[in-house]
Amino acid sequence: MPETIRFHLDENISLAVANGLRRRRIDVTTTPDEGLITVADEVQLAFARSQGC
Template sequence: MPKTIRFHLDENVSNAIAEGLRRRGIDVTTTPESGLIGVSDEEQIALCREQERVIFTQDTDFLRMAQIGISHRGIIYCQQKTRSIGDIVRGITLIWEYLESEEIQDKVEFI
């Protein structure tokens, strides 16, 4: 079980998701905690590349960036209001448990 991926949550993601992940021992940062409210999506991706973090988002702009080939450490996407907080925490936890960070680089996973 790898458990090596570190995550960053985009600014529109509920803090309850961060807390649920942290209770499982998962390393996670959030946009508000990092002082990044209002920065561009490109800056968020750059931060994640620098810190080697996979971003979890509910913003389709990140999917567009991945589609045009902008390099990233990995994107996990869930459409807003389609999954409960518990479902999202479980989905991210499964990725953390079974994938190495290299396996998700420049890929998008959907929850």
């Protein structure tokens, strides 16, 4: 079975990018969706890793 591609995008990436990836069935979380706006990069990375991104 192929591995699923997963991405976490921070607030500096346009939501249009996330929407485009989602249309292609790529699993994407975003900083605004997860309530992580203005959170340090280290916390963003820890979140992404915890989600398998």
